[in-house]
Amino acid sequence: MDEISKNDVIELSVTGQGMDGEGVARADGKTVFIRGALPGERVRAKVISVKPRFDVAILEKIIAASPDRVAPLCPVFGKCGGCDVQHMRYAAQLGFKRTLAIDALKKIGGFASAEVGEVIPSDEVFRYRNKLSLPVRRGGRIGLFAKGSHRVVETSDCLLQYENNRLLIAALRDFMESEGYEGYDEQDFSGDIRHLVAREIGGRLYVAVVATRSIDLGGFASAVLGFSPDAEVWLNVNDRRDNVILGAAWKKVCGPDSPVVVDGLKTSLHPAGFFQVNDGVREKLYSFVAALCSGGIAVEAYSGAGLMGALVAKRADEVYGIEINREAHEAAVKLARDNGIDNMTPVLGDVAEMLPKVLGEIIEKRGDNRGTFLILDPPRGGVSPSVAATVGGSGAENVVYVSCNPSTLARDLRIICGYGYEIASVTPFDMFPQTANVETVVQLVRKIPDTYIDITVDMDELDLTSSEAKATYEEIKDYIFDKHRVKVSSLYVAQVKQKHGIIERDCYNNSKKDNTKQPQCPPEKVKLIEEALRHFKMIL
Structure with a gap:
């Protein structure tokens, strides 16, 4: 084959799948990434980028389709950045996500023999997201950002969101038109309304309109109460000249002050609070983690508003939850108080600073950390090397790591296991159907419980700049x-x-x-x- 150039149209056999769900083929001695193509397909694709080590192409025609290909239900699939693999049969999506976890553990962590379980599926593969965040732009455009850009793809519905998102979008459009409000312009920072943010959880709808200034949301609130009488409606004012979605100023427009029941616990929510987006899978995952931490003392790092810790507290003797965000910490304190959970202690502070202190207090009370469970549930970036080293040298009997990023998970596990831990189980959960994301729970146990091993980890060996692990x-x-x-x-x-x-x-x-x-x-x-x-x- 002649050397490939930009704009060439070539026929390819797709043999694999990339981290973002794109098809992977070989041509001219290089890897070619083809968005929208599936393994096992013969396709015609147009090359849009030529690099020294790989090329990028866009799908033009499917010559021979994969048996795993299905017709996407969403009319803007492939245009907006919400979904990656809606064109795949659901069983194939689960297999793809299991492969993501296997490859990351093998290629990044060096865990070639780790047994990865089947992915725990989501009961709902559409209409599962309890949260939406939609940009509002000039001309009344409301929708989702196109993949890798800030160009809004307009939509009146999103099939991943709950049904109420259709009514919310329509209500906001009508409100803006009737009141003469304009969407935000990121170029000159003009306009009135920047975002529509909502969460539906515990049977209650929480809605926030993000505006550049204080505005009267009475008309919008009335429309929302018309289809969701128990809803809370908030105004958030954000006059910053950057891309941060939420501002610091909040005003509650309407709604009850009573808590809702989430996973059997009375919980007070706020539109800015963090909760896993898939209720059904969250319940499965939290129950799974709680079962791994029966008896003893559990220490949860990055504990958020304390919901998982409260469920663990039903099985553990005592639970500590470490969280740096003050609002989330205060929510955890209130959760423990409102539900009478007296064996749960929320701790405010940075994990890197507070985890050694909490572990030290446990050792002081008990003599050692045997019978201690460490739960890690960090952001996508994973934990710092210092936190990984603290966990590795903790002497905890078990470590349970919950991660939404297989790459950083594998990197961190390599450090922790260097201190004498080994992988006992790997269980992926499909928290995000139709996307290329997977939530993974890994249980680690000590190989030599009574021995602490001093090691030096060469961080250069944990380089994540390969195509498999490069941060998105x-x-x-x-x-x-x-x-x-x-x-x-x-x-x-x-x-x-x-x-x-x-x-x-x-x-x-x-x-x-x-x-x-x-x-x-x-x-x-x-x-x-x-x-x-x-x-x-x-x-x-």
Whole structure:
């Protein structure tokens, strides 16, 4: 075959699947990533990017279809960034996600013999998300961002969201039109309404309209109460000139003050609070973790509002939950108080600082950490090397690691297992049907319970810059937001990566305008992005 050039149309046999669900083929001695193609297919594709080590192509025609291919139900599938694999039969999605976990553990962690269980499926593969966050832009455009961009793909419905999202979108459009409010413009920071954020959990709908200034939401609230009489409606004011969704100022417009019952626990919620997005799978996962931590003392790091810790407290003798976010910590305190959970102690602070202190207190009371369970449920960026080392040297009998990122999970497990732990079980959960994301629970046990092993880990060996483990734009942005509460755009991330000479696939939605017309990343955000790149070992 002649050397492949940009805009060439070529026929390929798809033999594998990439981390984002795209098809993988070989041509001209290089890997070709084909978005929308499935393993086992023969396709015709147009090359849109040529790189030294790989090419990127877009699907033009399916010559021979995979038996796993199905017709997507959503009319904007492939346009918006909400779904990755809606064109795959659900059983095939589960197999793909299990392979993601297996490959990460083998290639990144070095756990070639780890047995990965079958993926625990979601009972609902559509209409499962209890949370939505929709950008509102000039011209009354409400929808979802296109993959890798801030271009809004308009929609009147999202098949991953609960049914009420259709009514909320329609109500906000009608309200803006009747009151003359305009959507936000990210270029000149003008407009009135930036986002529609909602969560439906415990039988109650929580809705927040994010506006650039204080506005009267009475008409919108009346419309929401018309189809959800028990709803809470909030105004959030965000006048920042960045991409952070929520501002600091909140005003409750209407709704009851009583708690709701979630997983059998009285829980007070806030629109900004964190909860797993899939209720059915969350219940399965939390019950699974609680069963692993029966008896003894459990210490949960990154414990959020305390829901998982409260369920663990039903089986454990005592539970400590460490959380750095003050609002989440206070919610955990209230959860324990309202439900009479007297063996649960929420701890406010950074995990890196507080985990050694909590473990030290346990040793002081009990003499050692045998019978102690450590639960890790960190953000997508995983844990820091210092936290991994603390866990490894803790002497805890079991470690249960809950992760939504197989790559950082495998990296962290390699450090922890270097201190004398081994993998006892790996159980993936399909928290996110129709996407290329998977939640994984790993149980570690001590190989030599009474021996502490001093080791030196060469962090260069844990480099994640390979194509299998390179941090995605969303992972980089999530890391920055989780740590600094600052939102950065994909464009800014791309500019900083280009500054450091990182070779990557072109974004499918790159602007055709001259780069000089694009906004340039401010110096303060350059520093944050560089910090994230160092965290993911993409730069030194």
